[in-house]
Amino acid sequence: MIPGGIVGAGTKVVAVVSGVHDAGDVLAELLPKAAISWADADDLADSPWTIRAPEAVIVLARTPTDLRRIVSLRDLLPAVKRVVVAITATPSWYDAPHVALARGVGQRLVREVHITRYGTSGWLVATRLGKETPAGDIVTAVAAGGTGFHLAAYPLPAAGLGEPGLADWRPGDPDVAVGGRPEPSGIPSSDLAVRAPEAAWPDDRVPAAGRASWRDTAWTKAGAPDGYPVLRAASAVTPDHLPPVDERSVNPRGFLREPPQDIADLTGHAGVWGVTSEGRELVRFHESGLVADADVDRLRPLRGLRLNWRPAHTGPVAAARVVAGLAAAGVPLVSTGPAPIWAEPLLGGELLSHLATPGDIADDLRREEHSVRLRRHALRAHGTTARWHALAAAAGKPIPPDPPISVVLCTRRPDFVGFALGQIAAQRGVDVEVVLGLHGVPEEAVAGAVADFPLPLTIVTADAAKPFGEILNRAVDRTSGAYLTKWDDDDWYGPDHLADLVLARRYSGADLVGVASEFFYLEQIDVTIRRRWSSEVMADHVAGGTFLISRETLRALGGFRPVPRSVDIELFSALLRAGGCIYRTHGLGFMARRSARRRHTWQEPIGYFLHRAKEQWRGFRPSELMEQA
Known part of the structure; x- marks a missing residue:
């Protein structure tokens, strides 16, 4: 699938994977003659690859949303002359990606670019560079080429992440500092950080909010809705304990005003949430609760989703992320019963009220009005911009004003x-x-x-x-x-x-x-x-x-x-x-x-x-x- 000569036989390749379950098999199919060492994006700390001095880097992402998680970890990728980005599934509206390199990287850096279809809805971008270049630069360029934004920047406090597993807190931002060590100039590497609850931040000049990962809030660890310490102290829980929705990837784009299919069910299956229609599974969400743009695209033909709150999912944070992500995308959600005790602290009462009173979504106009109310609230309360504004306010940091x-x-x-x-x-x-x-x-x-x-x-x-x-x-x-x-x-x-x-x-x-x-x-x-x-x-x-x-x-x-x-x-x-x-x-x-x-x-x-x-x-x-x- 990769044009001949881009990655030859015996080439030493390190791979980063985000959201792909059978990554080993997929990588072996993509690079059958290469020597490959791969790691999940959540495990990139301390160079986890067994191959030293790699000749190429391949990034394998399930969707563009998953690719944007790796952008936030760009500094952890090595410098090489060959970089391949493979996306296995993209939304129907997603154009062919391109390499939108920053203008300051120098001339004639990219010597070859091959962009081809991968599977039925994926894309593959293979590059050959004129000199060893941080692979994160190319990953950022490919991700930026598919979003429509001229700049990948956010008008937010400069962010730090305590570990790669927290990449969901600042998706798509190439300026993220992972680890928190001060810059050589003595300037703090970030203005505000998110870290694991028990971890220390190495720079005491930077306020750092403790936030648990989805694994730490899973039912298998918490045991029950009252087993999660943060949720036990309900007065301390706010929506900013929930990883944000990446609004530049998951949003109302592609909404269908007259969907051809009926309402389906959002419910648990095999320990995670998914969507089933007439006994057929349309989407199975990641254990973390991440909702991706390609997932939303598969749900667009549906009139709506019935939300069953039964705890057949990873845990409260993962479930709340699914609901917030679908609402931000404008997917018409209808709650089939009262929300559980953990839902309101994480999602907020206003969003739950919209879920409980959707109106007649059998009517196209009422359905679209319900969708707009959901997306307005979810994007303004749970988007990346909203989340970091809330964190900055709590830390006493200045917040960029809304543009007049x-x-x-x-x-x-x-x-x-x-x-x-x-x-x-x-x-x-x-x-x-x-x-x-x-x-x-x-x-x-x-x-x-x-x-x-x-x-x-x-x-x-x-x-x-x-x-x-x-x-x-x-x-x-x-x-x-x-x-x-x-x-x-x-x-x-x-x-x-x-x-x-x-x-x-x-x-x-x-x-x-x-x-x-x-x-x-x-x-x-x-x-x-x-x-x-x-x-x-x-x-x-x-x-x-x-x-x-x-x-x-x-x-x-x-x-x-x-x-x-x-x-x-x-x-x-x-x-x-x-x-x-x-x-x-x-x-x-x-x-x-x-x-x-x-x-x-x-x-x-x-x-x-x-x-x-x-x-x-x-x-x-x-x-x-x-x-x-």
């Missing part, structure tokens, strides 16, 4: 300014300022609406003859936020609209995120329609009044074209041509308005919308997630 958002609202209709500003003021979980562009409108016409607005607001005026793109650029020049978003004056937005966009950007890595124009209220005939659009996908466009983009990216594209219309489409096209990407998240928090009496930038007759409607209702019928609308 500048809302650009440009209008020709002063009577809608108060309506739009009221919805912006209702946004939750974001730091917002507004730049109001008045396009041929005198300031005194909006004085009342502006006076009642509680957030920072700047007014920019322009003559009505100026093209729309020009007034947008004038407004952008007056903004100060790290992110910019465009707002329509007459459409409806849910109170979590902006927070959902920030969350989608965090897990997608896209340069621009937004939603589709799914819901329309046709005012002149008093009908609500929903059009057929896919969500949680990379796309070539989103609704113009919903997108979020960083200030730097918009400036790099030259801002908006100074044209009277189609400014959004022009921006999207320019971004895609420049090599950027667009992500479309769910559209349940946005509803567009169409009225024959008002001027719309996008003008189509009523019949255009009715012809494209997947569903329609009499009257004003937004999604329940719109709340105040």
Whole structure:
């Protein structure tokens, strides 16, 4: 399967394995003529291989999620001239990986790269290098090439891990310090660390939180739900005792709005949790409770999962990780009974409440609303970013603030300014300022609406003859936020609209995120329609009044074209041509308005919308997630 000459007969190879149970057999098949010594990623301390002076390194990961665990251990891998990365299963949306090397590593380092399919859904990347190079650099480059992120960094405290078995606490971060020894310069190798409960941290300048591994919390060791010491002291247990969900790998991407299969069961089998449907096992999760992106992809065709809490699983931490991971991916979960005593301290009462009251998931819209509620809470409470923010807060370490958002609202209709500003003021979980562009409108016409607005607001005026793109650029020049978003004056937005966009950007890595124009209220005939659009996908466009983009990216594209219309489409096209990407998240928090009496930038007759409607209702019928609308 590896092209001839990449790893020849007798080559001394050391291998690192993550998530593959029959690793010895797989490695023997991949490298039949090589001399191989392999070790699990959890056991990488103190160079566990029997081969010295290896000539090649092979990394064998079950899924991209498992590969990202090894990225956090990159410094433990030796330097060689040949590195092979094999991933046995990837999600259906996963593109062919590539080697996204850092620009500072030097020219002509990579002499050959062979990328081939491995099995039915896996990939194999074989490289030959011009000089001995830390294999961790190549592993990081391959992992980064499949995530969509331009940088593999996190805006979090620099992290330390006490041992390789704690890699789940900081997945995909190439800057992790394993072991905790100070740098030669005398600077601490990390700002905050996670260690085993009884272990000491070698640098007393670094606060270190004791966290048990999944093996230490298994039923075989704890004996019963009250045998786990941390759970006995329920007042001391919080969700930050649970390893985080790797949100850059396990997230809502690939969600199916109309699944072809019925609900299945999440239950125990052979000591671990898995998913069975009509007697057939679809997924068996790892003993640690790790949920991988390829596991989620196999579950997308299901309408949902019935959660059976019976303890036929590894232990409380492993079981809670499965639930948190599936919820973060937006898999519709329905609890079949009351949660056990150990669940609430680890998962939190709000998530358990959503599991217990899912609504009618037989209805496609109610099912998607349930999925959005689960993913919102799980990603914000159990993602890597959330977990390390909680650890930093507990240790008294500074937490990076949420990036401020500048809302650009440009209008020709002063009577809608108060309506739009009221919805912006209702946004939750974001730091917002507004730049109001008045396009041929005198300031005194909006004085009342502006006076009642509680957030920072700047007014920019322009003559009505100026093209729309020009007034947008004038407004952008007056903004100060790290992110910019465009707002329509007459459409409806849910109170979590902006927070959902920030969350989608965090897990997608896209340069621009937004939603589709799914819901329309046709005012002149008093009908609500929903059009057929896919969500949680990379796309070539989103609704113009919903997108979020960083200030730097918009400036790099030259801002908006100074044209009277189609400014959004022009921006999207320019971004895609420049090599950027667009992500479309769910559209349940946005509803567009169409009225024959008002001027719309996008003008189509009523019949255009009715012809494209997947569903329609009499009257004003937004999604329940719109709340105040």
